[in-house]
Amino acid sequence: MLRLLNQPWFTSVKGNHEAMALDAFETGDGNMWLASGGDWFFDLNDSEQQEAIDLLLKFHHLPHIIEIINDNIKYAIAR
Numbered sequence: 001m002l003r004l005l006n007q008p009w010f011t012s013v014k015g016n017h018e019a020m021a022l023d024a025f026e027t028g029d030g031n032m033w034l035a036s037g038g039d040w041f042f043d044l045n046d047s048e049q050q051e052a053i054d055l056l057l058k059f060h061h062l063p064h065i066i067e068i069i070n071d072n073i074k075y076a077i078a079r
Contacts, residue, residue: 013078014059021041021056
């Protein structure tokens with residue numbers, strides 16, 4: 001799923017799980033992330049973990065909300 005960030009047609013928001021992962025990387029305390037499903041990360045081999053880290057770091061620059069207007073109707077995509 002994280003690899004979708006590399007696709008030019010894909011847009012995402014920074015959700016709560018991505019925020020928890022980033023917080024775990026920054027503080028070294030991943031308890032909240034692990035309790036919320038982050039244990040998948042430790043099932044990866046070293047190169048896959050590095051790829052996941054590189055992709056997760058892209059979420060630093062993503063918004064929490066995206067607004068889309070279609071046929072004069074506004075839709076909000078939020079975390």
